Ligand SMILES: C[C@](O)(CO)[C@H](O)COP(=O)(O)OP(=O)(O)OC[C@H]1O[C@@H](n2ccc(N)nc2=O)[C@H](O)[C@@H]1O
């Protein structure tokens with residue numbers, strides 16, 4: 001079969017409120033997810049052998065821990081073909097960056113293999129399988145800009161204007177688990193009111209992450225010169241929101257050489273869904 005290449009886009013949490021810690025340790029959140037037209041690239045090729053083979057930029061993570069492998073393994077019981085799969089990863093998203101690269105890789109794998117292996121599962125069934133791989137996987141499966149509640153699985157779609165983002169990775173990896181288990185994390189932000197406004201929101205992890213990592217604090221201070229800026233997820237990436245590609249590119253061009261970044265617009269529908277639909281036509 002001809003290989004098919006599908007993007008695993010980045011996400012941004014435009015805000016992230018923590019309402020409550022559950023008895024099992026997980027946190028009830030309210031967060032606004034949007035997708036960016038930039039991400040990892042996964043190329044899928046059906047193979048005659050039954051195996052799941054990963055190749056490309058995979059050396060940082062043992063195969064059995066890679067979320068792409070875990071996603072393919074989770075879908076195996078639903079296969080309606082004897083064929084296996086070869087998946088090549090081109091990694092563009094920083095790991096532990098708060099842009100959801102691992103979760104997005106897992107979601108793109110579930111969505112694509114659902115077709116290639118003729119599993120015929122619904123989006124809701126794929127999202128349920130995805131939630132076992134990570135709290136952020138369901139939003140990538142649904143593929144629509146959305147407010148997420150619960151641990152990230154209760155999704156309400158929302159329309160946002162198109163903006164351009166310059167996303168900066170301050171070269172520090174932040175462990176999501178470390179932030180969520182930290183005693184100083186605020187955990188009691190009230191639920192959003194009916195008439196909430198983006199200007200009244202925040203990222204509840206930001207103050208703690210800045211305190212623990214001066215590079216994140218420096219990055220945000222630098223970005224704030226150009227426009228409204230925030231950290232995404234539990235960090236370390238921070239972003240500035242701008243009205244045009246030119247303005248966002250100007251920020252990237254002046255980025256200090258110790259940091260990395262990229263420029264992309266947000267999309268209402270995940271580019272993974274758009275690419276899959278175009279391929280299926
Ligand atoms: C913070 C966000 O990035 C917002 O998009 C996500 O909710 C995190 O999603 P994720 O990286 O897929 O997280 P997971 O791999 O499911 O969880 C990593 C760790 O974060 C903590 N965790 C995660 C999500 C959540 N709602 N409450 C938590 O307490 C748990 O300690 C968990 O062991």
Ligand SMILES: Nc1ncnc2c1ncn2[C@@H]1O[C@H](COP(=O)(O)OP(=O)(O)OP(=O)(O)O)[C@@H](O)[C@H]1O
Pocket residue numbers: 061065066067068094095096097098099100101102103104105136176232233234235236
């Ligand atoms: N294919 C993969 N790509 C990236 N990380 C992976 C992958 N498979 C497993 N992981 C593990 O998942 C961890 C989190 O990766 P990810 O890039 O999703 O973090 P993140 O951007 O901080 O996500 P989030 O915002 O959802 O917390 C990594 O540190 C890595 O150990």
